[in-house]
Amino acid sequence: MKSKFDSSADLGTVISINGSVLKVEGFQDQSVGDMVNIGEGLNIIGEIIKIVNMVAIVQCYEETFGLELNSKVENYHYPLSMELGPGLLRTIYDGIQRPLKTLSHLSGDFLSRGIRAPALDREKLWNFQPTVEIGDYVTEGDFVGFVKELSQKHQIIVPPGIKGKIKTINSGEMVVEDCAYTLQLEDDSIKEFTLITRWPIRNARPYKKRFLPNKPLITGTRVFDLLFPVAQGGVVAVPGGFGTGKTVVQHNLAKFADADIIVYIGCGERGNEMADLLNSFPNLMDPKNNLPLMDRTIMIANTSNMPVSAREASIFSGITMAEYWRDMGKNVLLLADSTSRWAEALRELSGRLEEMPTEGGYPAYLATRLSNFYERAGLVQVLGKFKRMGSITIVGSVSPPGGDFSEPITTNTKRFVKAFWALDAKLAYSRHYPAVNWLDSYSLYNEVAKYWDDEIQEGWQKSRTVVNTILSKADQLESIAKLIGTENLPPNQQLILYVSTVLKEGYLIQNSFNDNDRYSSPRKTMELIELFIQFYKSSLKLIKLGVPVFRFKQMVCLHKLRRARLDYHSKDISNISELELEMRQEFESLEEQYVELT
Amino acid sequence: MAISYTKISSVMGPLLYMKPIPNHNIKNGSIVRIQTRDGDIRTGQVLTVSRELVVIQVVEGTFGMSLGTTKITFLDDIFRVGVSREMMGRRFNGLGEPIDGGDPILPEELLDINGEPMNPVCRAYPRDVIQTGISSFDTLMTLVRGQKLPIFSGQGLPHNKLVAQIVNNAKVLSKEPFVTIFCGIGLLAEQSLYFQKKFEEQGATRVISFINLASDPTIERLLIPKIALTTAEFLAYKQDMHVLVVLTDITNYAEALREISNVKGEIPARKGFPSYMYSDFANIYERAGRIKGKKGSITQIPVISMPNDDISHPIPDITGYITEGQIVLSRDYHQQNIFPPIYPLSSLSRLMKDSIGGDNTREDHADITSQLYACYAKALEARELESIIGKESLSDNDKDYLTFAEYFELYFINQGESERSFESSFNVAWRLLSIMKKSELIRVKKENIHKYYIENFDPETFTKEKAWKRHIRE
Ligand SMILES: Nc1ncnc2c1ncn2[C@@H]1O[C@H](COP(=O)(O)OP(=O)(O)OP(=O)(O)O)[C@@H](O)[C@H]1O
């Protein structure tokens, strides 16, 4: 974005300033979505969001302190767009794709207003290797070549809406703005393409066809992988009051989820949390391929004290970058912490526009905007001659005021998501993390069951049913037990209560700060649960022989089982199988004692 | 050139409305000087401006301003505060002017009180602790330099006493310079005197106070935290100091925000508070932190008195969503005369996990924390059980828990006004844990049990020692 403020520019004049909302008159040409540059010398970035009686209503992406009435505004005549191309990975952006590292070189430790820097490094050299030849006919979505970006093969794609014949093609070292290839279009004109494409953030990038998600996205967190799975291309909401563990869930997904690319959006949250991520990431390896985690990550950090308009844009910026990677046939996971802060930004801006509020003060178009965002997730066949699948999975945290799930953001979000990981303040206070409430949470991604059983580990569906039954029965029994005392329940019911306690502390709880526990591979998740189920079933069998419940509580194998999540790393699965054997033997000898007695 | 007006069109609460002169390029946020009929000089700030209307917020209020004779001069500048190292030990008002009778400050720099957002990539993750001298605080919710950790209190709870104690005792364990900025927002005159007296007892040379009294103009409540934090940023990032900023009471700040928003006719969100309260609070709280390559730090302890003790009220709720944990005071404890009444189960420091341990506090710290939590939580369950089935029917193990809880509350939480180092807090903690059987301490590493567990510990020791100490004093 270069500002001219000269005779060739389309200039308007500021006639009103109200916080980050301006009124500007006098543009020769204007349309909603146009980017503008405000105030010579200040260079505040803004966007036209409405036009009323020829007056443009402009929302600013930066503070308007010190801006003068009657200042000049230049209309760039193009919408807020993302720069897409090599160099996105490992970069940390603000909500409108300004690279924060570069900004720190320009303005130091604090973000001054009006500083700009291109999103993609203009000087870095990339080794472009073409995969098409002169004369080849290519259309939108086709790959013409690639560069190696960190560990990824970054495909250069023919932009949507373009088709033509390869006229020239370059290869070897180049910077992003160099010409990579030219096309002879249908009207015989020649068009030049660099390694960069641009895409307006408010429009979804096109794809060929949508499919029902059916493959699970492995999260590495047991309670999600077993009880509330999400599919690749699915959408999840993580609601919870403050301190219930939303951010820790998001950080864990960023670290351990089985995706090719992660887009992490810190939307109106804490600076120190971003520092935590930036601090820990460089030392962490992707459990799948042992490559640095940072290499698959794009971060957006628009913390709560950064401008609200940029916060509102941040989730659309993020999803646009996610779509770009999806179009290369990748599985992308987009994490948004927190979507409530996004909605509040929307509310704040709407208030400045003096729009009619609806419930909770939110504008009437809240639901539409939310769906604009969530509907961009999905499993799709991407554009291009060859059949290629790509997906975007969205996990958005929701921060309901007072932890009350009946508020507008939570209820509206529920309409668009198929999995709901409800975090519970009571569980969090009792230090049961992740504080996922097993009664309020759900996942409708039933299609993943087949994939789990066929491709990952058999028995997933069965184990899941058993666990669900134990947990829900225990919840019913608890209230009875409170009235009449646990010891007055029949032994099989006492057992259920006990097993559910053990399951919670030994399986559902997962400590993110413990090296062995923080990541649970699908194998560990499954082998562990099978042991718990084995414990339950063997006990149940012995109860029928008259073995009292307290005997099970004293078993050596149980003590080990309760600690197994902490004692065994996902790499030491063999120890878990040994435990299985031990358990079987202990139960056998217990059985023998009682058979002898009777 | 400064342009003056004499024609006000409306006055509402602290707001003035005027029609701008054509071609006067009024600056958004600029400062205006207002001279009333009787020569009184006040300060205002441009809130919104358009060709038809400029809205000015008057800091000292609009009382007594006449439409015809008030003279309004636009100064071409925004709110700034003069800062200097000389401010140490001094007391200022909501505009940053000295109110302790001392000489005016010769500013080293004039800074925009709004500051600028810290670039997230320049933040250094907080890692070093501050010792408050309070066992429960230091052991269970350790305060980390660069953290924002609020105190959630209620009407009539002794948070002022607690704050005074923290201000007087807080220290960093290294030899680095440490200063406390005390920012009183909407304080009652008596409270202000109380703090002043408490700080003076300790010499008060390391405390800078900014005081806005309940009787001072409402708008000053909105300015004073910004002035305090601008001063903090100067000391932390330009003078390499560790700064602890105590803000009390944020509830008064929020009420001022609501009052002004209401006058402006804005559409309210919850309970009449403006919809931008989250962003507004964030602009205060996020000014805590550390910067890579800089020695200093800013740590914040905001105090919130929760209306009706309701933690889901917008003020504590929004605060909790921005800060890194919370210290919750308990009315139950207070009624049992436990001081400080910090309730451990709902309190949390989110940043302590990476900052405690061998290098900073002691190698067994994390174990102690998690074991004390676990034991106390279990003990409370045992208490509930006791109230249903009676003590006699409890197992011996449960009885141990009951004893633990009793002594934990009496000797660990209820430490009174004394000061304890990390070391002595941990030692008290180990005595408490030694009430339990070793096998119950599953959260503690074996080597720590071996090193610190006291065999055959008699809880009576606590009582005896206390009696003995009292005896000495008398
Ligand atoms: N899986 C976990 N293991 C251990 N501790 C956890 C876990 N999840 C959460 N915690 C604890 O809970 C604290 C709060 O978690 P987190 O920051 O994720 O909350 P949040 O829901 O994002 O809150 P907010 O809405 O205020 O941002 C953490 O600092 C940590 O101490």
Ligand SMILES: [Mg+2]
């Ligand atoms: Mg969070």
